[in-house]
Amino acid sequence: MKSVDLLIVGCGLAGSAIAWQAHRRGMSIAIADRNELQSCSMVAAGLVTPITGSRAAASWEWHLFFSEASHFYPWIEEKLHGRFWYSEPAIRIFLSEMERIQFEQKWFSKTSLSPTTPTAAPIETTSLSGIHAPWGGCSMSPAARLDTHAYLSKTREFFKNRTEYHECDVDCDSIVDNGSRVQLSSIGISADAVILCQGVESRKNQWFAELPLHPARGDILTLEKPRQVEVERVVHHNVWVVPTIDGKLKIGATYNRHTLDGIVDNRPEVLSWKSELIRRWEGVFEGNIQSSVVLDHQAAVRPASYDRHPLIGRHIASSRVFCLNGLGSKGTLMAPALARIVLSTILNGDALPPQLDWQRPLRRIKKT
Ligand SMILES: Cc1cc2nc3c(=O)[nH]c(=O)nc-3n(C[C@H](O)[C@H](O)[C@H](O)COP(=O)(O)OP(=O)(O)OC[C@H]3O[C@@H](n4cnc5c(N)ncnc54)[C@H](O)[C@@H]3O)c2cc1C
Incomplete structure (x- = not known):
């Protein structure tokens, strides 16, 4: 088994922020991620x-x-x-x-x-x-x-070159905490601690199945930029409009708590979100704009919480198992500071601010 200071499961905005904050402190790490192209962090407008x-x-x-x-x-x-x-x-x-x-x-x-x-x-x-x-x-x-895609791709490449990044689907239930180390034998890693940064996927394993997530699906479109449209900055209108580096436009996003998958297919609700985004986009401009050519339609599920604040901290029974989750719609903004805060808890046992601790009392809104 290779021995490291910290095992990180998931390399989206949360996991990559932990990886960089740990790297900055000279810690040895192992990151495991499925490398999905349509993960929440990859789809996000950032x-x-x-x-x-x-x-x-x-x-x-x-x-x-x-x-x-x-x-x-x-x-x-x-x-x-x-x-x-x-x-x-x-x-x-x-x-x-x-x-x-x-x-x-x-x-x-x-x-x-x-x-x-x-x-x-x-x-x-x-x-x-x-x-x-x-x-x-x-x-x-x-x-x-x-540009989350560029940031995450470069980050993964950097840690891959240091043999600290493992592309794999982790069975988190096979992570063992023996009291002095945590072990993930499928990739031959033993670590002082593990942090699970899996977004909505975290609910599928024994460790953080109880995490009070209140997820929401979001859809986003990539459009060809119509000739007569000049957008140089991010514009928040009835939709937000983002000019991309390669001359296209991204528009978004929808917010839905009922369809909790990131699949883009021909289901009536998926088609209606697409039309809704186009309708709102066409209302951004005065007069008629050239019809919109949709180049891509993506969707993912945001790991949101009931009070819209992050969910971080230690497992109830296992002192070497942690999570960084609940980033909702603000993963880009919040991940770097949260990663620093949770690392201080892992390394020095620092108490977490109560409003970030995933075990804080939360008023759950009944599902409708
Ligand atoms: C349409 C849309 C637009 C958005 N726009 C913005 C925006 O403009 N600004 C902003 O800040 N946020 C935005 N967000 C929210 C943002 O995407 C999230 O806050 C953020 O991505 C959450 O990051 P995460 O790392 O917690 O989760 P994820 O991105 O879901 O990352 C989890 C990672 O863990 C991996 N993983 C999970 N389980 C396993 C396993 N068992 N084994 C291996 N790997 C595993 C996944 O493959 C994934 O790479 C948007 C979200 C959506 C859906």
């Missing part, structure tokens, strides 16, 4: 947005999470000589007079106290080139986008 939701609130614990993420991803870019973190303001178009007033009262008079303080400044509608914006809009900063 948006990091400071002000979200219909109440125009600052994203939860923004300062903590953004301060970490805005150093973490550029550090990896430098290390891997890659480009996947694009830090630039995002545009939000107001969808009602009420929304405009809310932003005006909450944000427009606020001054920025530090580079990570969320700000929103009104923008001239004339600068919006054809975007339907009768109530105007604003520019939100700081904001960013992670």
